[in-house]
Amino acid sequence: MRIALALTAALLLALPMSAAAQNTTLADASAALGATSLKSLEYSGSGVLFQAGQSASPGQPWPRFNAKSYTRAVNYETASLRDDVVRTQGQNPPRGGGVQPVRGEQRQLFLLSGDHAWNLVADAAVPAPIALAERRWQLWTTPHGVVRAALANNATVQGRVVSFTLPGRVTVRAILNDQNLVERVEGAIPNPVLGDMPVEVTYADYKDFGGVKFPTRIRQSAGGFPVLDLSVTDVKPNAAVDVQTPDSVRATTNVYGRVATQMVADGVWYLTGGSHHSVVIEMKDHLIVVEGPLNDERALAVTAEARTLAPGKPIRYVIASHHHFDHSGGLRAFAAEGATVVAHDSTRAFLEGTLAAPATLAPDHMAKSPRKPVVEGVRDRRVLTDGARSVEIHHIAGNAHADGLLMVYLPKEKLLSEADVFTPPPANTPPAMPPSPFTLNLTDNLKRLNLAVDRLLPLHGRLVPIADLHTAVGHGH
Numbered sequence: 001m002r003i004a005l006a007l008t009a010a011l012l013l014a015l016p017m018s019a020a021a022q023n024t025t026l027a028d029a030s031a032a033l034g035a036t037s038l039k040s041l042e043y044s045g046s047g048v049l050f051q052a053g054q055s056a057s058p059g060q061p062w063p064r065f066n067a068k069s070y071t072r073a074v075n076y077e078t079a080s081l082r083d084d085v086v087r088t089q090g091q092n093p094p095r096g097g098g099v100q101p102v103r104g105e106q107r108q109l110f111l112l113s114g115d116h117a118w119n120l121v122a123d124a125a126v127p128a129p130i131a132l133a134e135r136r137w138q139l140w141t142t143p144h145g146v147v148r149a150a151l152a153n154n155a156t157v158q159g160r161v162v163s164f165t166l167p168g169r170v171t172v173r174a175i176l177n178d179q180n181l182v183e184r185v186e187g188a189i190p191n192p193v194l195g196d197m198p199v200e201v202t203y204a205d206y207k208d209f210g211g212v213k214f215p216t217r218i219r220q221s222a223g224g225f226p227v228l229d230l231s232v233t234d235v236k237p238n239a240a241v242d243v244q245t246p247d248s249v250r251a252t253t254n255v256y257g258r259v260a261t262q263m264v265a266d267g268v269w270y271l272t273g274g275s276h277h278s279v280v281i282e283m284k285d286h287l288i289v290v291e292g293p294l295n296d297e298r299a300l301a302v303t304a305e306a307r308t309l310a311p312g313k314p315i316r317y318v319i320a321s322h323h324h325f326d327h328s329g330g331l332r333a334f335a336a337e338g339a340t341v342v343a344h345d346s347t348r349a350f351l352e353g354t355l356a357a358p359a360t361l362a363p364d365h366m367a368k369s370p371r372k373p374v375v376e377g378v379r380d381r382r383v384l385t386d387g388a389r390s391v392e393i394h395h396i397a398g399n400a401h402a403d404g405l406l407m408v409y410l411p412k413e414k415l416l417s418e419a420d421v422f423t424p425p426p427a428n429t430p431p432a433m434p435p436s437p438f439t440l441n442l443t444d445n446l447k448r449l450n451l452a453v454d455r456l457l458p459l460h461g462r463l464v465p466i467a468d469l470h471t472a473v474g475h476g477h
């Protein structure tokens with residue numbers, strides 16, 4: 001209440017402040033936090049985390065995981081960050097995305113250095129430019145990072161509110177408490193699905209760690225739902241933090257724009273080359289694309305490739321397997337190109353909202369387009385046909401990965417495309433046992449619908465014969 005009153009007073013007295021007054025506020029915060037000679041920091045703890053963009057249904061909270069351990073190392077001098085997280089399954093039975101179920105303990109390493117973001121997966125550096133804005137936000141909204149970034153980015157100070165914009169157009173508003181400690185940071189970062197995505201961090205229960213004040217409770221939200229609730233147990237001011245961008249990451253450009261095309265039947269192409277795939281289907285006078293994943297860069301590479309495969313035929317439909325952000329991040333670009341989005345009824349209203357959402361921080365293809373997006377719903381089944389070819393869209397009923405999951409079946413070609421419920425393991429690798437409940441549910445649906453499938457075009461992984469699915473669920477299932 002006292003803070004709310006102080007904020008209101010600050011807003012009422014929103015007079016322009018002199019540079020000297022700004023410097024005083026930031027100097028006071030720096031002194032209170034012990035930030036003046038702090039070059040790097042490592043903190044660790046445990047708690048719960050949630051995977052943004054991976055809810056089982058639109059409008060529900062992000063799925064929860066346990067953070068058995070969580071260590072963040074930051075180096076403010078080199079603008080770098082390393083998150084080392086060991087997570088375990090949070091909800092049983094599993095519900096939603098984020099690569100559930102997690103079996104046992106899973107370690108995740110997320111890195112940032114300057115303009116590069118990447119992950120370490122089994123010791124291999126995997127470029128992740130899609131995460132750059134979010135990681136910058138993470139680095140510069142740490143309590144000490146806020147003070148440094150405010151000074152470096154010409155922050156405006158009004159009362160206890162410090163506002164600035166980070167490179168990459170991330171907006172930051174930090175609120176100091178009456179001890180000049182950073183209490184809350186709110187802002188927005190560009191997101192391929194939500195446009196300007198609201199983000200927030202709160203810091204509480206500050207303690208002294210060798211002359212440096214640091215919160216022992218950190219809570220974060222993104223897109224309106226919690227993403228982190230962390231209890232901090234250990235803080236090491238000026239810990240050695242050496243994060244170097246690997247040469248392979250530095251050398252990789254066009255991460256989402258690489259498309260490898262394989263013709264799998266007459267007029268049917270499997271577009272791979274990255275982490276998320278699409279399928280292009282040629283109809284008499286138009287094209288249908290299954291899946292618009294990731295972001296503008298991916299979507300525009302896929303639409304460009306589709307045009308070279310069937311010159312002169314417009315993309316009339318893009319079928320969205322489900323609303324998870326990694327699978328729907330390209331839909332805005334498809335809609336801007338004039339494609340009608342076909343999605344499950346339960347995600348239709350959500351997508352109508354996201355396709356029309358403002359993207360002012362980093363205006364994307366849709367933000368610059370005069371087109372009004374169109375979404376059509378599917379409940380159980382819909383068939384798109386031109387008289388010669390049929391494209392069947394089926395609901396994968398009762399699948400806890402996502403309530404509104406769709407799969408696409410070509411009856412004549414006996415091809416099936418699905419996302420996230422069966423991803424074939426690498427060749428010559430046995431499938432995980434026991435099978436995922438999501439995969440078991442897929443086979444139940446194929447039986448229920450009596451679909452005769454020869455080959456699978458999974459939207460992750462690789463083209464496989466249907467026998468691989470049978471192997472994955474155990475023979476005889």
Ligand SMILES: [Zn+2]
Pocket residue numbers: 097098322324327401402420
């Ligand atoms: Zn998913």
